[in-house]
Amino acid sequence: MISVDSKIQLRMMGKRLREARLARNEPQARFAARIGVSVPTLRKLEQGDPNVAVGAFVEALWVLDRLDDLDAVLAPGKSLFDRMDRMENNSSAARQRASKRRKS
DSSP states (O other), rough: OOOHHHHHHHHHHHHHHHHHEEEEEHHHHHHHHHHHOOOOHHHHHHTTOSSSOHHHHHHHHHHHHHOOOOEEEEEEOOOOOHHHHHHHHHHHOOOOOOOOOOOO
């Protein structure tokens, strides 16, 4: 069973895929042939159907020259320790004390 959040994300990805195809003025039949799927499978991709093979989506990104977009998916995370070290180094150099309040 796929979660509701996953379904929403798949629908949004499918919508963006369709928008990218239409922006290139590419008919469904030609685009489907270029990515090696049938028109009904392309429709499922564009509707965010979770049963379509991920390879079809990757091939569509390749045809759209957007394969680099996959680099953001599960990209290596930054170490929290490295982040803390950078924050400490940056904050210690720029840190200043507030001036004392004057009594009136």
